[in-house]
Amino acid sequence: MSAPNQARERSGQTALAEEMTGAEIVVRALRDEGVETIFGYPGGAVLYIYDELDKQDAVQHVLVRHEQAAVHAADAYSRATGKVGVALVTSGPGATNAVTGIATAYMDSIPLVVITGQVPVALIGNDAFQEVDTVGITRPCTKHNFLVRDVNELAQTIKTAFYLAASGRPGPVLIDIPKDVTAKRCVYDYPDKVQLRSYKPTVKGHSGQLRKALQLIAASERPLFYTGGGVILSDSATELTRLVRHFGAPITQTLMGLGAYPASDRQFLGMLGMHGTYEANMAVQHCDVLVALGARFDDRVTGNLSHFAPHAKIIHVDVDPASISKNVKVDIPVVGDLRSVLQEMNELAVEMETRCDPARLQRWWAQIEEWRARNCLHYEQGDAIIKPQFVIQKLFELTGGDAIVTSDVGQHQMWAAQFYGFDRPRRWINSGGLGTMGFGLPAAMGAQMAEPDRTVLCVTGEGSIQMNIQELSTCQQYKLPIKVACLNNGYLGMVRQWQEFFYEERYAMSYMDALPDFVKLAEAYGHVGLQAKQPSDVEPVIREALRLKDRMVFMDFLVDRTENVYPMVPAGAALSDMILV
């Protein structure tokens, strides 16, 4: 009996079952998962899969110019929509180029399925052409990964990969598929669900713990909510807003959490951490109850751990038990999916009539307003030099605060986080954990593919943009009307800032010489390039860019070369030890 026949016997579906090649199975499974858009780059080991992709139009493939960009784009597609992002790359260099993208998604817990080609099974381990040990290389930066050696396991593996990527604490899952597996045939039988004895993420929080948590908040004098990317990932912004308003307590958010609670609301204190606001960091240092929701006490958030929130009892809700009490000892731990937990907390808060004492809360707010009055984000925009903060503020105003903003990594990222007030989740897309320069432009492509009618803004710098500048070509091919705002100060600004503060102004390699003419470069790729040299240019340039709805526009803002991001908590210092303007 031939192998396909055996498979058919096994599945017991002789009459109905369809026999397919591995490549057909990959494409069909993507369709059955509801995948509409994938990002990738072809190569020898994935040619059968590309051949199948070309025969159908349910799954659209976006051809990038570098595999790193494929993964970033899939990542941002996921961040914008909440769906699992999908990238497809070839073996060897295709896979290694994808690694930075995978690690970026892993650090920010973004659900991705990355499919890599591999050399034929018989050649694995032989140092074959374009062979690398992809599962070995990606093991520490994926939630899980698979090497599929048998076409009969392909459908089940794809199903499991999507399930793992999206459930529990989300993350990237990689499937490495040898070329011969994509050519072999078997019966396609896509499973409905996945049962894994070794993987059962907790969804519902412990009700007794939640009651204790609510009582602790109600009994507090100086409560503070501190929320992170988990709120966005679990789509629980509405529930969060309800709970925070119920208690009338202040809230601060991490870089990854921005947009979950409306930035325009009075209860919002701004971001906390290294470049957090004065009022947010002071509130952390003085609160007596800290409610951490879907945040992981990252070092950029806590500063010196031994001085972090010294007076606070800490409640921590997270879907990942390993995040709880990892950096900071927690008084009330709750493991569970935030949406489920927050829904239950809201119901319990009403049922138990837990409220904060108004007089105490008022005293706390009076103190916070005093800190807020310090106006820590203040800057002076004169007539001569464009302040980078001013550009972001104008972008915010002229887009009505409603764009999807992607960013690269560095000073511009911090200014975007500080000055673009996000009122909604999934509008702020940046590489928080890994801090990947080069993320912004491909991320904007992913976001624009997901939301074709929304303004997508890529806030970047002249350093970061050059790390994936080749993607201007992809933007042309797919007519993506992204608006790039490059805060061009001729320096790797964040590096320069650290050198100014901590390396006695020795600016080693932070000066960017020989920059291209970005306007001409944009034009060379068929886009529109605009430059703003003085403050009065800023608004007209942005207006013109937004007017050109169907065009990609590269806005090059020549900004103050030595502006710094304030406030700043030096690495290793307590949060209250901020460098202020």
Added chain:
Amino acid sequence: MRRHIISVLLENEAGALSRVAGLFSARGYNIEAMTVAPTHEATVSRMTILTQGSEDIMEQVLKQLNKLVEVIRVHDLSEGPHIERELMLIKVHAVGPDREEVKRLSDIFRGRIIDVTDRSYTIELTGTGEKLDAFLHALDPGMVIEVVRSGASAISRGAKSI
């Protein structure tokens, strides 16, 4: 800092061992010894890891191990009564008067001589790591030709499984 013996049940799949080993090296956890082999269920392997660390670190070790998709169960055996055994094979010079002395010492430690030449003995010894250490210390270091230790295997006392 305390010594811990951690038992891990995991899917008997290619790469699972590497995931556990990689976790320990990536996060800087200490490994003194690690053994792994299939159990009575062919699809399940059991790993015994000998490690040490503060309570905080051990909490993280257990949580991080649990997080690995292929890990079915994790248990810190040192939290309760348990039995620990390690196997050591040791090849020693055995000539002249030493020959009888080594035999006696091996008997005292309940060792078995499993290979003999006119110049050497190979002894098999099981017990806790401490007992094996003690045997090694009892021998004149100049006599030892070769030592191989299996690393600890451990199981909880009583009728229940982990």
